[in-house]
Amino acid sequence: MNFGNIMLLKKSGEMIDERGGWCSGIVFVLTAVLIAACTPTEEEEITFVLLPDTQTYAEKYPEILEAQIDWIEREASNIAMVIQQGDLTQNNNEEEWRLVRNAFQRLDDKVPYVLAVGNHDMxxxxxxxxxxRNTTLFNTFFPVKHMAKLPAFGGIFEEGRLDNAYYLLETGDYKWLVLSLEFGPRESxxxxxxNVVADHPDRLVILNTHSYMYSDSTRQGPGDYWRPQGYGIGKDTAAHAVNDGEQIWEKLVGKxxxxxxxxxxxxxxSGVGTLVSINDAGYPVYQCLANFQEGVRGSVNGGNGWLRIVKIKPQEKTVLISTYSPYIDxxxxxxxxxxxxxxxxxESGNKMSN
Structure with a gap:
């Protein structure tokens, strides 16, 4: 595969190619570095599985969600964590929540998993x-008292609500903080x-939230469809005011x-977008949108079981991202x-190494 001549330039915190376009496409060819706890002393491979919007499976194709969970169960020993991106359900009703809960609870104590709240889940x-911002059913079917007993659970923002939670994970030499935030996270x-990120400076952080990237490989902002501000919760103000992708970058990620x-x-x-941006400390941040639900161009069976596999190979200085469907194998x-x-x-985070 020819990845072309991509060079890294810093312009308003973004990576651009030598033709002046955003580095939004297929491959991030980097001279910058990722950050982590320390240099590994032996071969280590770290795998995260991403499950984008499962809503159409909950509504119409439960067998496809079951196929995804079947595969995760079989591969559990090779997976560090499963991260779901929100819109677990389509219609936020008890029938769909019961189906989703029964599927994910098959993973209890087998592999850590993280759930996000989407706009269809409230x-x-x-x-x-x-x-x-009513997530009663989400918290009824995934109560904090149950989730807190599972591997990697760290803490929550509001008592009794899983809408905003963090998870602490160690994979060999690497220490991770996975932060899952609600749809259109509030100022508070x-x-x-x-504060959570600042309290864990020795951990690599993965931010998981339903709405952040847009399909043109920029962060979601004014003029884009499906911004949190366009929903009823977008009328909230002060500490309850919602934030879109660009605001999340400015107020949290980039700092x-x-x-x-x-x-x-x-x-x-298209349901896809990729972007590399440079944060205030001079480090790259890798931002990815993946969505396969009904309504995405070319979608079949509400996503046909596609999920993303993020495989990190530290000694090879490579992160491989692939898309696989257990449903169609x-x-x-x-x-x-x-x-x-x-x-x-x-690396450690206080300096960059080549």
């Missing part, structure tokens, strides 16, 4: 999406998240040297869904 009643949530990845779903169109060959971050290295 509302005043089934079928009303994010008109108000971002303040909490900043911390150790936030390294941001994963999101939600957006339709196939890998996507589309360049937007299979790429790698090369010349990547995991």
């Amino acid at each position: 509302g005043s009643e089934p079928g009303k999406f994010a008109d108000v 949530v971002l303040t909490w998240a900043n 911390h040297a150790n936030i390294r990845f941001v994963f999101s779903g939600h957006v339709l169109n 196939a890998y996507s060959e589309e360049k937007a869904h299979q790429f790698h971050i090369r010349h990547a290295y995991l």
Whole structure:
């Protein structure tokens, strides 16, 4: 595969190629480095599995979600964590929540998993999406008292609510903080998240939230469809005011040297976007959108079981991202869904090394 001549330039915190376009495409060819706890002394491979919007499976194709969970169960010993990107359900009703809960609880004590709240997972009643910030059903079917007993659970923002939570994970020589934030996180949530990240400077941070990247490989902002501000919760103010992707970058992600990845779903169109940005400390942040739900161009069966595999190979200084469907037992060959971050290295966070 010819990745072209991509060079890294710093302009408003973004990576651009030598033709002046955003580095939004298939491959991040980097001379910069990733950050991590320390240099590994022996071969180590770290695998995260990303499950974007499962909503159509909950509504129409439960067998596809079951196929994904079947595969994760079989591969559990090789997976560090499963990270779900929100919109667990389509209609936020008890039937769909029961189905989703039964599927994910098969992973209890087998592999750590993280869930995000999407706009379809909140509302005043089934079928009303994010008109108000009501996540009663989510927290009924995934109660904190249950989730807190599972591996890697760290803590929550609000008592009795899993909407905003963090997880602490160690994989060999590497220490991780996985931060999962609600759809359109409130100002008060971002303040909490900043404190959580600051309290764990020795950990690589993965931010997981439903709405962040847009399908043009920029962060979601004014003029984009499906911004949190366009829903009922967008009318909230002060500490309850919502934030879109660009605001999350400015108020949280860009401020911390150790936030390294941001994963999101939600957006339709092509359902894919990639971006590398330089944070205030001079380190790269790898930001990816993946969404396969019904409504995304080319979607079959509400996503056909596609999930993302993020495989980190520290000694090779490489992060491989592939897209696989256990339902049809196939890998996507589309360049937007299979790429790698090369010349990547995991370091302590106080300095950059080549």
